[in-house]
Amino acid sequence: MPRYKLTVEYEGNRFSGWQRQRKQPSVQQAIEEAITALFQEKTLVEGAGRTDAGVHALGQVAHVDLSPAVPLWRICDGLNHYLRNQGVVILRAEIVPPDFHARFSATGRVYEYRILNRRAPLTLEANQAWHVIPPLDVEKMQAAANHLLGRHDFTSFRATRCQSPSPVKTLDAFDISYVTMPGGTAITAQVASRSFLHNQVRIMMGTLKRVGEGRLAVKDIPSILETRDRRASGPTAPPQGLYLKSIAY
Amino acid sequence: MPRYKLTVEYEGNRFSGWQRQRKQPSVQQAIEEAITALFQEKTLVEGAGRTDAGVHALGQVAHVDLSPAVPLWRICDGLNHYLRNQGVVILRAEIVPPDFHARFSATGRVYEYRILNRRAPLTLEANQAWHVIPPLDVEKMQAAANHLLGRHDFTSFRATRCQSPSPVKTLDAFDISYVTMPGGTAITAQVASRSFLHNQVRIMMGTLKRVGEGRLAVKDIPSILETRDRRASGPTAPPQGLYLKSIAY
Numbered sequence: 001m002p003r004y005k006l007t008v009e010y011e012g013n014r015f016s017g018w019q020r021q022r023k024q025p026s027v028q029q030a031i032e033e034a035i036t037a038l039f040q041e042k043t044l045v046e047g048a049g050r051t052d053a054g055v056h057a058l059g060q061v062a063h064v065d066l067s068p069a070v071p072l073w074r075i076c077d078g079l080n081h082y083l084r085n086q087g088v089v090i091l092r093a094e095i096v097p098p099d100f101h102a103r104f105s106a107t108g109r110v111y112e113y114r115i116l117n118r119r120a121p122l123t124l125e126a127n128q129a130w131h132v133i134p135p136l137d138v139e140k141m142q143a144a145a146n147h148l149l150g151r152h153d154f155t156s157f158r159a160t161r162c163q164s165p166s167p168v169k170t171l172d173a174f175d176i177s178y179v180t181m182p183g184g185t186a187i188t189a190q191v192a193s194r195s196f197l198h199n200q201v202r203i204m205m206g207t208l209k210r211v212g213e214g215r216l217a218v219k220d221i222p223s224i225l226e227t228r229d230r231r232a233s234g235p236t237a238p239p240q241g242l243y244l245k246s247i248a249y
Numbered sequence: 250m251p252r253y254k255l256t257v258e259y260e261g262n263r264f265s266g267w268q269r270q271r272k273q274p275s276v277q278q279a280i281e282e283a284i285t286a287l288f289q290e291k292t293l294v295e296g297a298g299r300t301d302a303g304v305h306a307l308g309q310v311a312h313v314d315l316s317p318a319v320p321l322w323r324i325c326d327g328l329n330h331y332l333r334n335q336g337v338v339i340l341r342a343e344i345v346p347p348d349f350h351a352r353f354s355a356t357g358r359v360y361e362y363r364i365l366n367r368r369a370p371l372t373l374e375a376n377q378a379w380h381v382i383p384p385l386d387v388e389k390m391q392a393a394a395n396h397l398l399g400r401h402d403f404t405s406f407r408a409t410r411c412q413s414p415s416p417v418k419t420l421d422a423f424d425i426s427y428v429t430m431p432g433g434t435a436i437t438a439q440v441a442s443r444s445f446l447h448n449q450v451r452i453m454m455g456t457l458k459r460v461g462e463g464r465l466a467v468k469d470i471p472s473i474l475e476t477r478d479r480r481a482s483g484p485t486a487p488p489q490g491l492y493l494k495s496i497a498y
Contacts, residue, residue: 009432011372056373058431080370089369120338121329123260124305128373128431180428182307182377182492183258243431 001065003100004075006031006045007092012056013127013240014087019050027051027088031062034082039068048102048247049109052199054239056128058112059091059246063102100249108172108194108248111201114179114241115187115209125183130205130241136212138176138187144211145174145189147221148204154197155228157207159236162198167228169193169200176208187212190245199236207234250314252349253324255280255294256341261305262376262489263336268299276300276337280311283331288317297351297496298358301448303488305377307361308340308495312351349498357421357443357497360450363428363490364436364458374432379454379490385461387425387436393460394423394438396470397453404477406453407446408485416477418442418449425457439494448485456483 008031016024020032031045048061066075075093083089099105114129115136116122122131148157148171155167173192178185189208191201207224210216216234224232257276265273269281280294297310315324324342332338348354363378364385365371371380397406400419407416422441427434438457440450456473459465465483473481 009369009372011375056431076369084370087372087375089372091369120258120325120340121333123258123336123338124377126260126336182305 001067002069003063003065003096003098005094005096005100005102006062006064006075006090008057008060008062009089009091010057010060011087011127012051012054012242016053017051017055018047018057018060027057027060028062030083030086030088031079031090034079035064035066037082038078039066041067046102048106049196049244051244052239054127055242055244056240057244060244061102061106061247061249063096063100102247105249106195106247108192109196110190110192110245110248111196112243112245113189113191113201113205113237114181114243115205116181116183117187118184122183125181125186127240129181129183129186130209130238132209134213136187136209137214138212140218141187141208141212142176143218144208144216144221145176145204147218147225149174152225153228154200154225156224156230156233157200157203158197158230159199159203160230164197167197169195169197174204202237202239202242203230203233205237205241209237210234250316251318252312252314252345252347254343254345254349254351255311255313255324255339257306257309257311258338258340259306259309260336260376261300261303261491265302266300266304267296267306267309276306276309277311279332279335279337280328280339283328284313284315286331287327288315290316295351297355298493300493301488303376304491304493305489306493309493310351310355310496310498312345312349351496354498355444355496357441358445359422359439359441359494359497360445361492361494362438362440362450362454362486363430363492364454365430365432366436367433371432374430374435376489378430378432378435379458379487381458383462385436385458386463387461389467390436390457390461391425392467393457393465393470394425394453396467396474398423401474402477403446403449403474405473405479405482406449406456407479408448408452409479411447413446416446418444418446423453450491451486451488452479452482454486454490458486459483
């Protein structure tokens with residue numbers, strides 16, 4: 001049974017998240033059902049990370065074992081046929097060694113977070129960015145982000161229900177810049193790490209937003225880290241601004 | 250009765266177009282109803298251009314006469330309150346002289362057209378770009394666009410039902426470049442003119458796409474113009490790639 005690596009894009013607001021759930025639509029279930037429809041095969045699709053409801057993916061990675069040997073383009077086109085209009089597509093299929101594991105072989109993950117900073121509500125981007133009204137100071141947000149770079153105990157920046165055995169993670173990049181969206185210039189953050197805690201990026205962004213508004217100071221960040229208390233950091237930023245961008249192996 | 254200029258953004262796929270219609274949702278009607286709800290006043294909202302169903306606007310302009318003198322920010326926030334979740338927002342309100350007319354005072358219009366050129370179907374951009382699978386040669390598309398610049402009889406590039414008295418228009422700009430969208434780098438065309446014929450931008454884009462694919466040659470464009478026959482040009486590109494970007498006065 002050859003193992004295939006799938007690169008997957010999806011619109012998070014159409015799913016209750018990556019992971020299969022009993023009564024709500026998940027990306028995992030949508031792909032598993034497309035595989036069953038295409039190959040008459042029941043199989044498990046294992047993803048690199050469990051994105052939450054509303055979180056988008058531009059380059060989620062999954063692996064799956066399939067018995068038939070078919071051309072790779074047929075896997076993409078065939079699965080996309082069964083996935084049509086569901087808000088999820090297979091961008092790429094590759095053959096990988098049998099010990100490749102989408103989650104455990106991953107050596108790095110990149111997330112992107114988008115904020116549209118304007119007064120008027122969003123139309124085209126309503127599900128694609130966080131709408132923030134108070135003007136944000138991007139330089140201060142970058143200075144705050146710099147305090148989070150490197151290896152830290154991120155207890156203050158993880159969901160209280162996070163089940164990761166260790167709260168220590170290493171952030172390799174946290175770059176804030178701009179990107180053009182139809183509704184205006186968005187503030188965008190690229191965050192890279194080997195792995196993240198549950199809601200870590202969204203809590204970091206909710207905290208940086210407070211810095212950008214002036215409700216927290218840049219110098220508050222080190223003490224928030226030291227406190228190791230979720231109540232010290234900002235609110236969890238909403239899921240629609242978050243994109244799982246790529247996974248490195 | 251002071252006259253107000255409104256700058257309006259909307260998601261075209263949620264409307265049957267700008268113009269009020271008997272049984273389908275229009276942007277004009279949505280704004281008129283919001284004004285009635287906010288000011289208890291029945292009034293006509295006149296737009297600069299009648300976008301078709303599915304066509305977006307980032308800077309549509311409309312004018313309206315209102316009897317109450319209210320602060321401009323209250324017009325925006327108040328109307329946006331009644332427009333919430335409908336896919337249309339007022340970006341800006343300004344007081345203008347009583348002879349200002351959104352449509353007749355306009356001296357220029359800029360449209361943008363977006364193409365996502367990739368094999369996989371679109372998810373996040375399904376309603377925000379034209380999905381074109383065959384690889385497009387952008388240099389050839391620009392060379393073809395250059396033949397359309399300036400003053401021409403655009404009969405070959407207008408809908409057969411177009412009611413404009415003259416098919417002669419002057420294109421001031423037709424610039425093809427790239428823009429980053431979540432789903433990849435989009436090919437984007439910026440087209441400027443004092444005014445356009447019905448479906449002109451979409452028929453020009455449908456024709457340039459054929460050039461990009463190699464199904465038409467760059468040198469075919471002048472003869473298509475000369476033919477003055479709608480059947481000589483390409484198909485009408487779909488509405489979801491088109492954005493009314495700005496109106497100049």
